[in-house]
Amino acid sequence: MTQKYNVICIKWGTVYGPSDVNKLCSMIKRNTSFPIDFYCFTDNAKGLSEDIIVRPMTTLNVPKEENRYSYRKEAGLCDDNLGGLNGQRVFFFDLDSLIIGNLDEFFLYPEGDKFYIINDWHSRGDKVGQASCYSWVVGTLGYIKKYFEEHPREVTDKYFTASQEYLSAKVIERFGALNFWPKNWFCSFRFHCLPKWPFRFWRMAQIPKWKGLKMIAFHGLPDMEEAEEGIWCKDKNSGKYPRGIKKLYKYVRPVTWIKDYWK
Numbered sequence: 001m002t003q004k005y006n007v008i009c010i011k012w013g014t015v016y017g018p019s020d021v022n023k024l025c026s027m028i029k030r031n032t033s034f035p036i037d038f039y040c041f042t043d044n045a046k047g048l049s050e051d052i053i054v055r056p057m058t059t060l061n062v063p064k065e066e067n068r069y070s071y072r073k074e075a076g077l078c079d080d081n082l083g084g085l086n087g088q089r090v091f092f093f094d095l096d097s098l099i100i101g102n103l104d105e106f107f108l109y110p111e112g113d114k115f116y117i118i119n120d121w122h123s124r125g126d127k128v129g130q131a132s133c134y135s136w137v138v139g140t141l142g143y144i145k146k147y148f149e150e151h152p153r154e155v156t157d158k159y160f161t162a163s164q165e166y167l168s169a170k171v172i173e174r175f176g177a178l179n180f181w182p183k184n185w186f187c188s189f190r191f192h193c194l195p196k197w198p199f200r201f202w203r204m205a206q207i208p209k210w211k212g213l214k215m216i217a218f219h220g221l222p223d224m225e226e227a228e229e230g231i232w233c234k235d236k237n238s239g240k241y242p243r244g245i246k247k248l249y250k251y252v253r254p255v256t257w258i259k260d261y262w263k
Contacts, residue, residue, distance in 0.1 A: 018047030027099035074163035080142035131164035132217035230254030
């Protein structure tokens, strides 16, 4: 029997819609020669493509008031019985991922039951993973979910919204270190594509000419739709548009090449 590779994503609330999930599924399958089972953990499956395997939204057994920030991804997905996939390797992608290169060597890269993640571009010392894309064997990270459920206030007091730092710290605590994907496989739109100020006023963002580049992460702002339109929308947390000096450096010209991949 031909091996299938399990790709998973998570969607809740209204920030992302079904089209974001459908496009990610299409990009993944279009960029590999391997058979893919694509799973979406969600509280609303309406509008999802028929080839997407729907699973219930992750749960965290803590009082609502104790879960002040969303750890549904970095803690919830660590469930040892995640979607009936116990013992199987899964490959997680955020919905703000733009796939631009072939993924065959990506799916073949992991060894044994090791955990893999992007080395965070904004951190130093190899201590934090960027959780736009990571992979693990279901059943090896259950202790991370369990610890959060037993100590939710302690975790959120220490990490606040930085759930990927919590995930990274717990992996290092158990296994001694993080295993990173090759550096040239992933880049950040903000850090690597967007021209430095003030050049962004007259230059469009460009894809880095990195050999083997596979994915661009649109973490934070602007998101893909905003970058495509050439707007730096209001902050999703504060609800405010860039003002003052922020309005000067938070600027992006319409990025015409996004539509070539995001479909």
